[in-house]
Amino acid sequence: MTKLTEEKIENILSSIIDIHTNQDLVSSDNVKSITIDDEIVSIELLLKYPALNYHDELKDSIDNALSKAGVNYSNVSIKTKIKPHSTQSGVSPLPGVKNIIAVASGKGGVGKSTTAVNLALALQSEGAKVALLDADIYGPSQPRMLGAKELKPKGDENGNMKPVIAHGIQSMSIGYLVEESAPMVWRGPMVTQALEQLLKNTEWSDIDYMIVDLPPGTGDTQLTLSQRIPVSGAVIVTTPQDIALIDAQKGLSMFEKVNIPILGIVENMSIHVCSNCGHTEEIFGNGGGRKMAGNTDTNFLGALPLQLDIRTDLDEGKPTVIKNPESPAALIYQEIARKVAAALSLQSETTGAFPNITIE
Numbered sequence: 001m002t003k004l005t006e007e008k009i010e011n012i013l014s015s016i017i018d019i020h021t022n023q024d025l026v027s028s029d030n031v032k033s034i035t036i037d038d039e040i041v042s043i044e045l046l047l048k049y050p051a052l053n054y055h056d057e058l059k060d061s062i063d064n065a066l067s068k069a070g071v072n073y074s075n076v077s078i079k080t081k082i083k084p085h086s087t088q089s090g091v092s093p094l095p096g097v098k099n100i101i102a103v104a105s106g107k108g109g110v111g112k113s114t115t116a117v118n119l120a121l122a123l124q125s126e127g128a129k130v131a132l133l134d135a136d137i138y139g140p141s142q143p144r145m146l147g148a149k150e151l152k153p154k155g156d157e158n159g160n161m162k163p164v165i166a167h168g169i170q171s172m173s174i175g176y177l178v179e180e181s182a183p184m185v186w187r188g189p190m191v192t193q194a195l196e197q198l199l200k201n202t203e204w205s206d207i208d209y210m211i212v213d214l215p216p217g218t219g220d221t222q223l224t225l226s227q228r229i230p231v232s233g234a235v236i237v238t239t240p241q242d243i244a245l246i247d248a249q250k251g252l253s254m255f256e257k258v259n260i261p262i263l264g265i266v267e268n269m270s271i272h273v274c275s276n277c278g279h280t281e282e283i284f285g286n287g288g289g290r291k292m293a294g295n296t297d298t299n300f301l302g303a304l305p306l307q308l309d310i311r312t313d314l315d316e317g318k319p320t321v322i323k324n325p326e327s328p329a330a331l332i333y334q335e336i337a338r339k340v341a342a343a344l345s346l347q348s349e350t351t352g353a354f355p356n357i358t359i360e
């Protein structure tokens, strides 16, 4: 066998593609160290997004490539470091929070809240510290979906609130403060103020990703978000139906206008699987989200079926990612979470970076 060199190992690593970033490990600067001790090759990798559920697969593909090249003993370790990424210009960062990701749609009822809560919990299962902000002031869903509607945030001596912890994630919602059945009649400016208070008067601690569950449409909340909240990226949820796609397109354009990058599109309710007989039916059509992603040059993140237990798990307060983490739906949410975080990791970082300046 020819002598092993670091250069040769690096060459091998440059042929391994990370399936979430679509980049090889060397060009995406993931290789922290390579040491060769006799015949034992040790490699330390540093990923820029959380992917605990992908580490084994990645290690296997490295081990395979190494053994094909004649390396018999290898030792691969993977660590993760999540950085803050840039946001719209002129908005200051939120203390305790590295990255804010908005989940939006345009059309109501397509599954934003369902996607937001499962995405948040899936990011946690990949190893991140996560928060979930329910930005739906008129119709908050998250306290119920998180099984936390009986809980109240605790106040502290500075007049701030501690987030409610549910299934390990930090959360805040107007639903924790107001009775569920109370009608919420708010004027636009009050909505803006309520949202800002929920966000800024909560003591978030050490968060890698905050997921913001937006209400439908492109109204006051979206305006506040785009002008006053430091958002690093957005995820668009749509059903495959034409009418939802048209609205999703509006949502997408809104984020582009304010320079918030779109991290990808999730197609929800894409196919119905009968829980009795397994028969499949495309109730809202199929493939519309993927097509939209293709037409707008956006990542397609994945498709969730219209499936009874996705809803019943939420009604129980145990989203599918928690209730049934090995189920096909939970695995789809985990893959979406890795792709979202990987897409964000490719955006520019804030530490030491020159601020974004846009001239309009």
Ligand SMILES: Nc1ncnc2c1ncn2[C@@H]1O[C@H](COP(=O)(O)OP(=O)(O)OP(=O)(O)O)[C@@H](O)[C@H]1O
Binding pocket: 105, 107, 108, 109, 110, 111, 112, 113, 114, 115, 136, 139, 141, 214, 215, 216, 268, 269, 304, 305, 306, 307, 308, 310, 311, 312, 314
């Ligand atoms: N993939 C799915 N399979 C089955 N039920 C689903 C699925 N996605 C969402 N639902 C159900 O559809 C309803 C609407 O979902 P959700 O509340 O997440 O939509 P939304 O876009 O947040 O709505 P709104 O615009 O009112 O905020 C809920 O009852 C939810 O449980």
Ligand SMILES: [Mg+2]
Binding pocket: 112, 113, 114, 136, 141, 213, 214, 215
């Ligand atoms: Mg909702």
